[in-house]
Structures are given as C-alpha cells and as structure tokens.
Amino acid sequence: MTSTEIDGNPLLLERQVCFALAVANRSVLKVYRRLLDPLGLTHPQYLVMLALWEHAPLSVKEIGGLLQLDSATLSPLLKRLEAGGLIERRRRDDDERAVDIVLTRTGADLRDEAVKIPGQVVAALGVGLDDLVELHEVLTRVNAAALRAEAEAG
Numbered sequence: 001m002t003s004t005e006i007d008g009n010p011l012l013l014e015r016q017v018c019f020a021l022a023v024a025n026r027s028v029l030k031v032y033r034r035l036l037d038p039l040g041l042t043h044p045q046y047l048v049m050l051a052l053w054e055h056a057p058l059s060v061k062e063i064g065g066l067l068q069l070d071s072a073t074l075s076p077l078l079k080r081l082e083a084g085g086l087i088e089r090r091r092r093d094d095d096e097r098a099v100d101i102v103l104t105r106t107g108a109d110l111r112d113e114a115v116k117i118p119g120q121v122v123a124a125l126g127v128g129l130d131d132l133v134e135l136h137e138v139l140t141r142v143n144a145a146a147l148r149a150e151a152e153a154g
Contacts, residue, residue: 017142031124035117039110040084044069044077046114052087053111057100086110 013019032043041049051066052058058066064074078101081087086107092098122129 028121028125031121032117035120035124039113039117041110041114042077044073045081046117048074048077048081049086049107049110049114052101052103052107053114057090057102059098059100063101081107 029043032046036043036046047067048063051063055062055066060071060074060078064071067074078087082089085104088102088104089099090102092100122132125132
C-alpha cells in the first residue's frame with residue numbers, strides 16, 4: 001500500500017492510534033503475564049505493588065490516583081493481594097474512618113524478586129532501551145493530552 005492510498009483513507013485500520021495501542025498493549029501484557037506468573041501476580045496487581053513499594057503506606061484513593069483506577073476496579077485487586085498475604089488494611093490512628101494499605105513482610109520481600117522484571121521485559125521484547133524510554137515519554141504525553149481532552153469535554 002502506498003502512502004498516497006493511506007493518506008486518502010483516514011479509516012484504514014493501520015492508521016488508527018487506538019488499534020496500534022490496543023495491539024501493543026495485548027502483546028506487551030502477554031510478556032508481563034509470563035514473567036509475573038512465577039511471582040503469583042497479575043499485571044494489575046503488579047502495578048499496585050509497584051505503587052506500594054515506592055510509596056507505602058497509601059490510602060485506596062491514593063493508589064487509585066496513582067494508577068488511574070476507580071475504587072470498583074481497585075477493591076477486588078486489593079482483596080486478592082490481601083488474601084495472598086502481600087498487603088494489609090490498617091485504620092489510621094488519627095482518623096479511624098481512613099484506611100491505609102501497607103505491605104506485609106511477604107509483600108515487601110517480593111520486591112527483591114520483582115526488581116528483575118523490568119530488565120526481563122526489555123530482554124523479552126528485544127527492543128532497544130532508548131526506544132522504550134522514548135515510547136514511555138510519548139505515551140505519557142499522549143495520556144496527559146487525552147486526560148485534558150476528556151476533562152475539557154466535561
């Protein structure tokens with residue numbers, strides 16, 4: 001297909017950003033799934049654990065903000081992580097209505113195994129680190145633009 005043919009048809013599948021993102025998302029998450037399975041984590045659980053390894057303790061609202069997830073999506077993830085012995089819910093001393101999510105010793109120790117995951121993902125993808133850094137930067141800008149556009153749309 002020539003660039004003229006592509007330029008003339010804005011509805012070609014291969015021109016759609018949403019399609020490229022969806023396919024890349026499925027492909028990359030498949031790599032993560034394979035690597036996270038031995039740790040007993042799903043990809044969404046891994047994201048929660050990353051947030052906690054960096055910032056614990058965190059409230060459910062704070063985790064949701066960091067991961068851009070609503071509480072209806074986040075609550076089942078937290079329940080599974082708690083059932084797996086990786087996190088605990090603790091009421092705050094200064095406000096018993098507020099609940100913090102904290103890492104258990106097992107959850108904190110899992111970080112030592114998880115630290116290998118990013119390098120394993122890079123190796124599995126076989127894409128240069130510079131390309132992945134650039135992709136991350138572009139996706140971060142695209143996400144920010146999409147959030148702004150959605151906020152402006154009301």
